Amino acid sequence: MDVIGKQLIRGSQRATGKETFASVHAATGSETQHTFYEATDEEINDAVEAAVDAFETYGKVTHAERAKFLRTIAKEIEQLGDMLLETASSETGLGLERLRGERGRTMNQLNAFASFIEDGSWLRIIIDRADPERKPLPKPDLRQMQVPIGPVAVFGASNFPLAFSVAGGDTAAALASGCPVVFKAHPAHPATCELAATAIMRAVEKCELPAGTFSMLHGRSNRVGGALVTHPHIKAVAFTGSFRGGKALFDQAVRRPEPIPVYAEMGSVNPVLILPSVAKRNRTNVAKQLAGSITLGSGQFCTNPGLLMMSGGDETQDFLSELATELATIQPATMLTSTICNSYIEGIKNQRAVEGVKSLTDGPSSNPSPHLAWISAADAVTHPHVLEEVFGPSSMAVVASSMDELLAFAKSLPGQLTATVLGEESEIGEAAPLIDVLRQKVGRIIFNGYPTGVEVSPAMVHGGPYPATTDARSTSVGTTAIYRFTRPVCFQNFPQQLLPAELRD
Template sequence: MSTESVFYGINALTNEKLEGEFINASKEQVDEAVKKAVLAFGNYRKKEKDSIANFLDQIAEEILNLGDSLLERCHLETALPLGRLQGERGRTMNQLKLFATVVREGSWVDARIDTAIPDRAPIPKSDIRHMLLPLGPVAIFGASNFPLAFSVAGGDTASALAAGCPVVFKGHPAHPGTSEMVANAIIVAAKKTGMPEGTFTLLHSNSNEVGEVLVKHPEIKAVGFTGSFRGGKALFNYANSRPEPIPVFAEMGSTNPVFILPRALKENWENIASGMAGSITLGVGQFCTSPGLSFIQKSDSIDAFYNKLSEGIRNTPSATMLTSNILKAFNNGVQNTLAIEHVEELASGLASESTNVAVPKVFKTTIENFIKNDSLSEENFGPSSVLVEATSKNEILEAARNLEGHLTATIHGTDQDFEDYKDLFDILELKVGRIVINGYPTGVEVCHSMVHGGPYPATTAPQSTSVGTNAIKRFVRPVCFQDYPDAFLPDALKADNKLNIWRLVNGNLEK
């Protein structure tokens, strides 16, 4: 690792270097950033809830203050349309403000109080109080496909800061200029709201070395990651090889299986096919919730469905992907799928001679062939999907039972379908983090009840979510205070409840 190792942002449309040099962080710089975060933690974790909430709100305001220059730089680095980036900026700001409301209200700390019973026989009962406290400095890794909402000031950073944890952020090399601008906005917000130096630090790197050093640093207490299975699993392994293992909250992608049940196919094949084509190709398929796998039971309507879906794919232009490496991986995945025996290319999108463009593809195969070829169930990040034909209800259910963990599963069905296939619901509850009915998995609402997670290999922590307000609980741990003097208790547990938060007192939820 050398401080002289320079890299550049790359124009995603032309592959040309963009303005600005970015230097790979050295091991010494990683250590310095973490040590500053440790010093900041002693102060930051004691900040009043309103102070932290104001900090999160101010970050949102500073991002908005960057104006169109942020969107323009981000567009150059990612080729994402300006309209999409404007919406993503809004989402980034809104989730910061959402966590600010959670922190300001305060009940998320899960305060529990069981008061003493000194005269209980045969053994007196102590006064016991519980709440969630921040873990410490957290390492966060930026995602390639959401350069704002899952990047420097994205949901992982927002939830960690909301929990009271300083963040050392490893920026994604695909959008270093964007990352630098947002990081500066966070630093400005920290200074304006009186947050200690080291509460947030951005580290640049276009190699894997910085990530390894960061995760293995003994003062890092948790990791947040969104990206590939290979990347997330590597960080998970680093974290578990430490003398003190730490939790890794890695969201590692998914093929998000879709089940199209017989009556729904018969009655609504046209709308389902149109919606599927749009979901497969949305954002050039560069969403972790894109539907990469579908199971369809053969019926009289299946050919009409295929024709409509194919029409939608054939009319979809090829489009620029985020990076040339992502495009290369996608094209390799397409060729590998085509090389499998008994896999048919159902439709292909409009070709283009432009740089870094992906051509949408849809394939179909039989359930027997799907079972024989594990690679058909693997994610190919981009605008492609595999349709699997089944001949019976039992084959559909068996396919569901054999699924690995995914972020989402979708069921298209009528009321009668749901009754006939009710076992499918029970199966999928054990396989995914979110079940979608008569919709499409692309699009993740940021709200209190959202779960963006799922069993391994979709994530390394199936009990958590990276979207929604419950994401804050990834970066805390429960601490119990027994027979503490009231003056020394955290404010959330003191007798007078001056924070006015909801607390579980002797089994009753009250303020």
């Protein structure tokens, strides 16, 4: 299958603009042979209008038809075979083994949403029957259900070219709810995006759905994303990426004449509370496992454990020394893009320049080598910017003189995606106030595990208070992610024949 580099709109490929860009081999920085056309304003408008037209039909198809569609997408993704994996590996530097697992997760997400919507229980139906004899006023017949909101704009993530991209969780959730999707391809892996998009287009055709049910637009400039978010017919936005990018889209969306929700997942430092027993009795094992989590995928996970919280003296320093030794044994890996690599190196330099920061590993010079440093809790409160996310294989330890000082520091933390507690159950009582503070700061709290690796499950919450996300009430992973793209509607005193089928007696 050839990569054309054009927009995919209404089931066909087109390119009316003249601005182009090339995809890049992550390992070498050299351009591939693929050229991609920047979407024009007219093409963006046509894609959204196609979604509006499709919503008239797609928003009303049966749950069984939508489930079939999602499963067909999963099959079409699988049919792309090694070509999809090899293209993604070239553009991202992620290995074939990692991408093979990510493709499996992508397909599992699609199938999970298909199963979730089939029986209709996801509609959260409430039937409150009439009571005409009630005094002093008769009680009306009230029936509530969830309905899809309309066309949705989805932005893919750089670090998950399959599972958080074209056919990823946001797209699956929106399509499962009955919302057409206009997808903004990520410029760091546009060929991968195009391959996945053609798989969805084939599924649209095979399931005989409206052509505008799914469209994809290429674009390296902010103009394309901005035009998509501010289009008056887009009803919600899903985004995974940097704080700067997510906040910019959020600001544009709320300034619209009709403000719309932006579900932006913008990363965090994911604090890890290390209780005294770890430094005393389980130092070697935890240091090895934690080093693996910090460097997993070259640290390019939004759940990377970028902040360690400890109290104590010599034993704490011994643990950090052992962790630094473990990190030094891990070889640098190719990062997603040269821009991300350069930002990582610059971010570490900025950390090391802060007064009070003491590095335990060498600073990266020209490659993304793992990095560990520490700072006292008092200095961290004085220089809070030292705790900002550095996207890559690094972690900053905050060392307090007591649990009370650590508690005060934890209260100063902004919202996070996750928090982790490492220790023994016998210590939980003393640490309970600190754990309670962390619980209020995050969407997921973990005991004796590691935040990297997000299970796709109905109970999963991949979100958290601002600035980790723009809406702490939602999740971007798991089947409850569907409710970002629905709203409740109440039908009062409707005749049976006019009610949606799911609400009838």
